[in-house]
Amino acid sequence: MTPGWFDEDAGPVVRPYAMTRGRTRASGEERLDLIALVTALIGGAEELPADVALPGGQGLAPEHAEILYRCRRASESVAELATGLDLPVGVVRVLISDLLETGLVRISRPIPAAQLPDENILREVIDGLRAL
Amino acid sequence: MVSGPSDIAPAVADPLALKILVAGGFGVGKTTLVGAVSEIRSLQTEERLTEAGRPVDDTSGVAAKRTTTVAMDFGRITISDALVLYLFGTPGQERFWFLWDELAQGAIGAVVLADTRRLADSFAAIDFFESRGLPFAVGVNCFDGATRYPPDAVRAALDLDPDIPVVLCDARVRESAREALVAVVEHALRRSAEARTAVT
Helix, strand or coil: CCCCCCCHHHCCCCCHHHHHCCCCCCCCCCCCCCCCEEEECCCCCCCCCCCCECCCCCECCHHHHHHHHHCCCCCEEHHHHHHHHCCCHHHHHHHHHHHHHCCCEEEECCCCCCCCCCHHHHHHHHHHHHCC | CCCCHHHCCCCCCCCEEEEEEEEECCCCCHHHHHHHHCEEEEEEEEEEHHHHCCCCCCCCCCCCCCEEEEEEEEEEEEEECCEEEEEEECCCCHHHHHHHHHHHCCCCEEEEEECHHHHHHHHHHHHHHHHHCCCEEEEEECCCCCCCCCHHHHHHHHCCCCCCCEEEECCCCHHHHHHHHHHHHHHHHHHHHHHHHHHC
16 A cells, blocks of 8 residues: 555545535435335345446445445335434435435335324324333 | 346335424433433434524635534334334524424424423424424423423413423433323324314
């Protein structure tokens, strides 16, 4: 390794949005809700297929792989993925939308805001909370 | 598609995700309450300063800085395989209110935590949820050493509608925090039933 002008004390030199190649908005038309659930569509495979390319032609970044790894068995919300990867929500939204466009994840959106949850579901939440 | 259908985990329906907000003034116990009932995590959101705090932040001399980072607490409670409940502690400072709009969208309701020594700190949150018609309950966090007041006295002091639940709680205690959450969901359920009978 060639000695650089900075060392570890300089802290991270890659700003979070570098891994999204400067994109601050996801390509989808609507903003992914914090509680939208993401599920990886890579089955039980621990290894990612090597030839996956994102819409722009780039390969997957380690952070894309980390997202797939985290939601391969059970879905995780956008908020959980952001804390799991220790990245701002905006960055994670862009990364998830890359994976969505590549067909590597499925996203389950919450109930639309205009619609109240069903009364039976609310009763289930009450029972579930009481059983905690 | 990357892998063949046989590699894909059996198609289980995705769980339904719901959320409840935990609001209130600074230091009133929001983080404590979320932590008492779920594994708490901190979420970073980056927001544009033009929306977030233009009147507050003096950015002269830092011309390049256009975003600010806001941290929020949140927790997950798995109710069942089909149901996941997320709790979000709303950022206390009023300059982050634009975040509340997104958080409030689609929420079951909110717990507004209040401290009887500083009741005025919870006015802002109460106004916000009233104006948006989001069901909420007031949880009076009974701090050690603070005088206890009966719920009706708190209700009168906060000028709350008679149907808004007021519960005394200790945000540190799981059962107590849980009851405050149950009060919100029960209130949402009553509201929903009333709306239904009003229509038919």
